[in-house]
Amino acid sequence: MTLRDLVLVGHGMVGQRFLEALFERPHDWRVTVLAEEPRPAYDRVHLTSWFSGTTAEELSLCPPSFAEENGIDLRLGDPAVAVDRAARTVTTRSGAVLGYDALVLATGSYPFVPPVPGHDAEGCHVYRTIEDLEAIRAGAERARVGAVVGGGLLGLEAAGALRAMGLETHVVEFAPRLMALQVDDGGGRVLRRAIEELGVVVHTGAGTQSIETGEDGAVRGMALSDGSSVEADLVVFSAGVRPRDQLARDCGLAVGERGGIVVDEQCRSSDPRISAIGECALAADGRVYGLVAPGYAMAEVAAAELTGAAGAFTGADTSTKLKLLGVDVASFGDAHGATPGALDVLYSDSRSGVYKKLVVHPDGRLLGGVLVGDAESFATLRPLAIGGAPLTVPAEQLILPASEGGAAGKLELPDDAVVCSCHNVSKGAIRAAVAEQGCASIPEVKKCTKAGTGCGSCLKLMGGIVSAELQAAGVEVAKGLCEHFAHTRSELYEIVRVKGITSFARLRDEHGTGLGCEICKPAVASILASLGNGHILDGEQGALQDTNDHHLANLQRNGSYSVVPRVPGGEITPQGLITIGEIARDFGLYTKITGGQRIDLFGARVDQLPAVWARLVDAGFESGHAYGKALRTVKSCVGETWCRFGVQDSVGLAIELELRYRGLRAPHKLKSAVSGCARECAEAQSKDFGVIATAEGWNLYVGGNGGMTPRHADLLAKDLDRDTLIRTIDRFLMFYIRTADRLERTAPWLDRLEGGLDHLRQVVLEDSLGIADELDQMMARHVETYQDEWAAVLADPQRLRRFVSFVNAPGTPDPTVRFVPERDQIRPARPDEDGHVLIGGTSLEVRSR
Amino acid sequence: MTETLTFDAAVAVDVDVAEPVAARTRTAVEIHDGQHWVQVCELDELLPGRGVAVLLGAEQVALFRDPADGLHALDNRDPFSGAHVLSRGLLGSRGPVQVLVSPMLKQAFDLDTGRCLDEDTAPDGSSATLRRWPVRSRPSQALPDGVREP
Ligand SMILES: Cc1cc2nc3c(=O)[nH]c(=O)nc-3n(C[C@H](O)[C@H](O)[C@H](O)COP(=O)(O)OP(=O)(O)OC[C@H]3O[C@@H](n4cnc5c(N)ncnc54)[C@H](O)[C@@H]3O)c2cc1C
Numbered sequence: 001m002t003l004r005d006l007v008l009v010g011h012g013m014v015g016q017r018f019l020e021a022l023f024e025r026p027h028d029w030r031v032t033v034l035a036e037e038p039r040p041a042y043d044r045v046h047l048t049s050w051f052s053g054t055t056a057e058e059l060s061l062c063p064p065s066f067a068e069e070n071g072i073d074l075r076l077g078d079p080a081v082a083v084d085r086a087a088r089t090v091t092t093r094s095g096a097v098l099g100y101d102a103l104v105l106a107t108g109s110y111p112f113v114p115p116v117p118g119h120d121a122e123g124c125h126v127y128r129t130i131e132d133l134e135a136i137r138a139g140a141e142r143a144r145v146g147a148v149v150g151g152g153l154l155g156l157e158a159a160g161a162l163r164a165m166g167l168e169t170h171v172v173e174f175a176p177r178l179m180a181l182q183v184d185d186g187g188g189r190v191l192r193r194a195i196e197e198l199g200v201v202v203h204t205g206a207g208t209q210s211i212e213t214g215e216d217g218a219v220r221g222m223a224l225s226d227g228s229s230v231e232a233d234l235v236v237f238s239a240g241v242r243p244r245d246q247l248a249r250d251c252g253l254a255v256g257e258r259g260g261i262v263v264d265e266q267c268r269s270s271d272p273r274i275s276a277i278g279e280c281a282l283a284a285d286g287r288v289y290g291l292v293a294p295g296y297a298m299a300e301v302a303a304a305e306l307t308g309a310a311g312a313f314t315g316a317d318t319s320t321k322l323k324l325l326g327v328d329v330a331s332f333g334d335a336h337g338a339t340p341g342a343l344d345v346l347y348s349d350s351r352s353g354v355y356k357k358l359v360v361h362p363d364g365r366l367l368g369g370v371l372v373g374d375a376e377s378f379a380t381l382r383p384l385a386i387g388g389a390p391l392t393v394p395a396e397q398l399i400l401p402a403s404e405g406g407a408a409g410k411l412e413l414p415d416d417a418v419v420c421s422c423h424n425v426s427k428g429a430i431r432a433a434v435a436e437q438g439c440a441s442i443p444e445v446k447k448c449t450k451a452g453t454g455c456g457s458c459l460k461l462m463g464g465i466v467s468a469e470l471q472a473a474g475v476e477v478a479k480g481l482c483e484h485f486a487h488t489r490s491e492l493y494e495i496v497r498v499k500g501i502t503s504f505a506r507l508r509d510e511h512g513t514g515l516g517c518e519i520c521k522p523a524v525a526s527i528l529a530s531l532g533n534g535h536i537l538d539g540e541q542g543a544l545q546d547t548n549d550h551h552l553a554n555l556q557r558n559g560s561y562s563v564v565p566r567v568p569g570g571e572i573t574p575q576g577l578i579t580i581g582e583i584a585r586d587f588g589l590y591t592k593i594t595g596g597q598r599i600d601l602f603g604a605r606v607d608q609l610p611a612v613w614a615r616l617v618d619a620g621f622e623s624g625h626a627y628g629k630a631l632r633t634v635k636s637c638v639g640e641t642w643c644r645f646g647v648q649d650s651v652g653l654a655i656e657l658e659l660r661y662r663g664l665r666a667p668h669k670l671k672s673a674v675s676g677c678a679r680e681c682a683e684a685q686s687k688d689f690g691v692i693a694t695a696e697g698w699n700l701y702v703g704g705n706g707g708m709t710p711r712h713a714d715l716l717a718k719d720l721d722r723d724t725l726i727r728t729i730d731r732f733l734m735f736y737i738r739t740a741d742r743l744e745r746t747a748p749w750l751d752r753l754e755g756g757l758d759h760l761r762q763v764v765l766e767d768s769l770g771i772a773d774e775l776d777q778m779m780a781r782h783v784e785t786y787q788d789e790w791a792a793v794l795a796d797p798q799r800l801r802r803f804v805s806f807v808n809a810p811g812t813p814d815p816t817v818r819f820v821p822e823r824d825q826i827r828p829a830r831p832d833e834d835g836h837v838l839i840g841g842t843s844l845e846v847r848s849r
Numbered sequence: 850m851t852e853t854l855t856f857d858a859a860v861a862v863d864v865d866v867a868e869p870v871a872a873r874t875r876t877a878v879e880i881h882d883g884q885h886w887v888q889v890c891e892l893d894e895l896l897p898g899r900g901v902a903v904l905l906g907a908e909q910v911a912l913f914r915d916p917a918d919g920l921h922a923l924d925n926r927d928p929f930s931g932a933h934v935l936s937r938g939l940l941g942s943r944g945p946v947q948v949l950v951s952p953m954l955k956q957a958f959d960l961d962t963g964r965c966l967d968e969d970t971a972p973d974g975s976s977a978t979l980r981r982w983p984v985r986s987r988p989s990q991a992l993p994d995g996v997r998e999p
Pocket residue numbers: 009010011012013014015034035036037044045046047048078079080081106107108109127128129154157244247277278279280289290291292293295322
């Protein structure tokens with residue numbers, strides 16, 4: 001087969017989607033991609049999350065192996081500079097000349113910068129690429145006040161980012177309201193108030209007249225058309241975008257009056273060998289779309305066209321739903337009531353910052369609407385407005401809060417309502433996928449219909465339809481994690497891993513509902529931690545942890561905490577024992593030896609924890625993770641070194657294992673032990689993973705459990721040498737972490753595992769799933785990045801802030817945490833007992849008999 | 850025999866926090882104690898989705914900032930355990946209701962009404978509904994601890 005040459009210009013979001021669509025189909029194209037940016041396509045929609053720590057790699061939309069696997073010649077940093085249509089060649093900046101049989105332009109847009117005096121001064125920025133954000137961040141370090149020109153979607157995102165970096169922030173918008181394109185006056189007012197409450201100063205109805213600069217040529221402020229001025233040393237222009245159609249203009253393709261490469265419904269330009277897709281195209285319906293979903297639809301059409309299939313792009317829904325600076329904003333359908341005779345139904349509660357407007361036709365159909373502050377009902381209302389079916393519930397009930405008798409949740413969508421507008425999939429098609437094609441889960445329905453594979457905003461709604469349909473068909477619906485996620489923990493783990501999600505908020509927005517709860521928040525926090533996302537108390541993760549993880553200690557019945565330093569393998573020096581004893585004595589703590597061969601210190605108030613740990617860390621101790629769903633201890637017997645029967649150094653191995661796996665976050669706690677011979681004094685066969693020495697090496701047992709439902713561990717492998725043993729445990733643990741349910745210990749997990757022990761053996765010893773490398777790498781990363789959580793807390797004033805009894809009286813101990821003496825130590829006072837408060841650490845009388 | 854333990858001053862850890870960036874507009878959080886609005890902290894000190902404990906006279910209040918930046922002030926005492934720990938609970942939702950979940954035995958309380966969604970009464974027979982305090986946020990300059998407005 002001779003291959004034809006296809007050149008794609010622009011590797012942005014739409015370009016990447018085009019490649020994916022093309023390579024899904026049988027075709028005869030040899031593809032070259034010319035990319036201007038220094039990196040492959042990334043998720044521009046979530047660009048702002050870069051400021052909050054999402055890395056460029058995590059934003060990437062193009063897996064590292066994508067180009068190679070598909071034989072694509074991807075040329076980064078080498079943009080196209082000219083097209084010769086007669087010769088059918090493209091010239092790149094580096095001088096390469098490429099012939100083409102088909103040329104696809106996906107060059108996107110550029111930010112429009114109003115040509116006011118000073119617009120290119122030092123300190124002026126735009127907001128489109130990762131490099132732009134890098135420049136803004138560098139500039140913000142030296143700046144005090146930031147001003148954003150443009151109060152649209154991007155402008156408000158930029159303003160949020162500046163605020164988060166600690167700048168005093170102004171937004172200057174020419175129109176009389178914020179987000180003029182999406183919301184109406186009422187919605188704009190509510191949005192404005194919400195944003196001002198966050199400390200952003202909003203100027204509407206004001207144009208930027210000039211940028212003032214200082215003697216050094218750097219930005220000092222700007223003059224506005226209303227005569228006022230804003231002092232600022234950093235300016236971000238976000239005053240709209242313009243299609244990048246220069247290349248097309250230069251080679252004589254038809255472009256629109258206001259820009260954009262003219263294309264037909266098949267996305268072909270005026271030269272049939274050249275297509276244009278995404279933000280650079282002026283679609284057949286006469287519009288340039290600045291959203292990703294229509295771009296994706298064009299990419300699909302162009303790919304179909306180039307592989308001999310049929311497709312047409314006739315226009316797209318521009319509904320949007322976003323969260324700006326924490327405020328939900330959505331608009332859909334005819335949001336401005338442009339349809340003749342359209343009527344409004346309004347709900348506005350400025351106390352709680354909620355504004356909702358529905359636009360209805362006199363005949364009762366829903367035409368569109370605006371939601372600010374509470375956009376929960378967006379997923380249901382949008383398809384109704386787009387589908388134009390008559391409402392089955394009075395419109396006013398759709399916008400009332402549920403507590404006031406609102407009924408948006410009860411709404412039934414008709415079968416022809418479009419649920420996924422990215423891929424134009426109706427409710428009926430989703431139901432048919434379940435009822436007729438036998439799809440039994442969201443992933444299957446996604447595969448079969450493509451619904452939910454674009455922006456993802458329809459996933460919630462889809463979830464509801466799929467489970468209702470499954471239930472109707474009498475299929476038992478797989479139980480999700482909780483009411484907020486229809487996925488199991490292991491499904492969520494895969495989603496987080498594959499999509500590179502780093503926050504609960506994003507996972508919930510894309511795959512869940514509601515605000516989360518005590519079940520899903522810690523479970524997701526644990527997944528994020530397992531996948532190595534920094535200190536567990538940082539940023540949003542800090543809000544997900546239950547109190548034990550939040551305070552890195554174990555909450556006890558009277559509100560005090562217990563503290564467990566790590567004692568690897570249960571081996572401790574006399575000096576270590578003395579130090580722990582001294583600390584316990586000085587703080588008046590109750591001490592007890594645990595079953596895991598370490599020492600538990602009880603009765604510390606939350607405000608004492610840092611002081612207790614400062615002493616422990618000073619003496620060389622580190623967190624024992626008794627509070628976390630993580631490795632607890634690796635017990636050991638003294639083994640060969642002392643014991644007459646021992647055949648291997650069980651203590652040495654136990655210490656090595658404990659140090660290797662310390663801090664590893666898992667679906668549940670993990671316990672382990674190492675015995676020095678078959679007499680099994682360390683009780684390794686009652687552990688999640690246990691090791692017993694043999695004359696030749698080590699036997700590895702997994703899936704054991706003590707506690708409420710004891711289970712004897714299964715022998716996974718015999719007579720392993722040290723390296724193989726450790727590699728096998730690495731894979732066992734990572735495989736468990738990846739596939740277990742929330743709070744599922746290894747014992748029930750192994751019982752449930754399809755194929756049981758044999759399957760497990762094949763996975764970890766024979767790599768039957770081809771994932772061993774990945775599991776090894778994940779463990780290597782864990783080992784490399786481990787740090788003691790308590791040492792890290794003590795080093796960071798920000799993290800220490802949470803360790804006070806009272807936010808408004810940091811020095812005051814909690815007077816309700818009281819103790820009485822018992823058997824020469826303390827215990828919590830019962831409600832009917834008086835008890836003592838341990839002021840400033842200690843002064844409790846013990847031994848007062 | 851009586852033995853009194855002494856506190857080793859050398860171990861005190863400095864929990865003071867560096868001043869926030871000077872340019873930032875400050876927002877103070879105030880709780881109404883029945884007579885006055887009392888400034889208790891700055892909004893910045895509250896992590897969305899989490900709470901802190903506040904000492905309001907002799908009473909303990911659990912103060913929360915929800916993910917949408919709404920503020921809620923409720924009793925810090927958990928009626929089921931008697932421990933003053935509710936400020937350390939997690940926020941979330943049950944159906945349409947925003948809830949606070951006790952860190953002790955995981956009962957859920959409606960943030961807006963204080964009502965317990967799991968049980969009506971505590972083990973000692975008292976009501977399981979939490980008291981609520983009015984709370985607001987306001988721009989402010991500096992924030993001396995516990996200062997009252999006239
Ligand atoms: C901060 C931000 C937030 C956004 N939020 C949303 C949102 O919430 N919802 C939504 O729907 N949309 C959003 N968008 C818009 C969305 O990102 C765009 O619609 C989408 O990226 C368009 O894809 P594209 O491939 O057409 O253009 P782009 O993603 O811009 O890709 C075009 C690529 O082509 C390259 N290029 C240009 N000229 C050449 C050349 N001559 N040679 C080689 N390469 C070239 C460019 O460098 C660029 O890499 C947001 C955009 C930004 C910046």
